Amino acid sequence: MLKNKVAVVYGGAGSLGAGVAKAYVQAGARVFLAGRTEDTLRKAAAEAGAEYDVLDARDEEAVESHATSVVERAGRIDISVNLVPRGDFQGVPLTEMSVEDYTRPVTQGITCQFITARAAARRMAAQGSGVILSLDSGSANGSPMMGGTAAADGAIDALIRQLAQEVGPAGVRVCGIWTAGVTDSLTPQKLAAAGAPAMDEAAVDGIRAHLDSLRMTKRSPRIADIAALATFLASDAAAAITGTWINATAGMFAS
Numbered sequence: 588m589l590k591n592k593v594a595v596v597y598g599g600a601g602s603l604g605a606g607v608a609k610a611y612v613q614a615g616a617r618v619f620l621a622g623r624t625e626d627t628l629r630k631a632a633a634e635a636g637a638e639y640d641v642l643d644a645r646d647e648e649a650v651e652s653h654a655t656s657v658v659e660r661a662g663r664i665d666i667s668v669n670l671v672p673r674g675d676f677q678g679v680p681l682t683e684m685s686v687e688d689y690t691r692p693v694t695q696g697i698t699c700q701f702i703t704a705r706a707a708a709r710r711m712a713a714q715g716s717g718v719i720l721s722l723d724s725g726s727a728n729g730s731p732m733m734g735g736t737a738a739a740d741g742a743i744d745a746l747i748r749q750l751a752q753e754v755g756p757a758g759v760r761v762c763g764i765w766t767a768g769v770t771d772s773l774t775p776q777k778l779a780a781a782g783a784p785a786m787d788e789a790a791v792d793g794i795r796a797h798l799d800s801l802r803m804t805k806r807s808p809r810i811a812d813i814a815a816l817a818t819f820l821a822s823d824a825a826a827a828i829t830g831t832w833i834n835a836t837a838g839m840f841a842s
Contacts (some may be wrong), residue, residue: 588822590615593665595657597644597703599637600627602663602772603722603810604670609635610814611821615665621655644671645695647702666821667707668720671699677734684734692739696723700743704750704761712757718821721747722813725765725836744832751830761831762820767836770795770807803838 594611598604599620608631611618616639622628625641632639642649642655657664673696676688681816704719711717726733727741744763751761773791816835819825834842 588614588818588824589666592616592665592821593657593661593663594618594639594668594821595654595664595703595707596623596668596670597621597699598670598672599639600624600631601670601672602774603813604668605631605635606810606814607668607670607817608632608637610811610818612636614818614822616821617661618662619667621653622671644669644703645699647706650702650706653751654710658710663714664707664717666718666720667703667711668722668817668821669700669703670722673699673704673739675734675736675739677736678732680732681734689735689738692735693742696739697742697746700746704746708750708754708759708761710761712754715758716809717759718825719747719750719759719761720764720817720820721763722817723763723836724767725832725840728766728840748830749833755829757799759810760826762829763832764813764816764820765832765834765836765842766808767839768798768807769810769813770793770798771809798839801839802836806837808835808837 588610594616596604596608596618599608600622608618608620612635619638620628620632620639622644623643628639640653642653644650673692675692687783700721707719721743723740723743724736726737729737729742747763838840
């Protein structure tokens with residue numbers, strides 16, 4: 588589906604980024620993983636059959652230089668996917684949450700998404716084609732005890748829709764995926780970083796089971812599910828899809 592396409596996956600060392608990269612390579616794309624930690628990037632790239640570059644996706648000069656470098660090496664950028672963590676902090680009532688913990692996912696998330704999407708859009712518009720993809724939890728309508736996640740999702744939702752309107756005439760599609768949690772990407776370490784108390788794998792299994800119970804299908808999306816959807820959206824088969832968010836929450840909410 589992606590034969591001869593060139594893709595950049597920001598946050599490529601994470602479990603979801605690595606899964607998307609592997610699916611893209613299997614679909615025929617040349618993939619560049621981008622992230623801040625070389626050890627994990629090198630491992631993810633080797634497992635996926637991709638290339639990698641170390642950079643901070645919140646640094647606009649670094650992102651612009653990297654995009655230019657990818658075009659120099661591969662000739663073009665056809666797909667740009669941003670899966671960089673935003674620093675979400677959850678599990679605390681808003682009345683007890685600090686300003687920093689609430690605003691961090693909003694400011695870091697929208698800054699990073701804007702910088703990478705803008706870099707891709709500039710080059711895709713010049714070549715007359717391309718696909719820019721984002722992902723969030725779909726919580727923009729508000730979710731209790733989720734901290735700044737809803738506000739961050741809302742900001743990114745709006746960015747994707749606006750950018751799609753502006754670059755659509757140049758042949759560039761822009762869309763996103765709502766997941767509301769990809770259960771096999773959850774680890775005790777990731778949950779702790781988001782504000783959860785220390786827990787073992789059995790406790791994480793309990794969270795996964797709870798998330799499953801909230802879905803219409805009683806099964807949460809998995810990395811492979813989201814990677815397959817991201818492959819479809821990046822392909823020419825999805826040529827009619829832009830300016831929208833695909834609800835891949837397995838029915839956690841209707842849209």
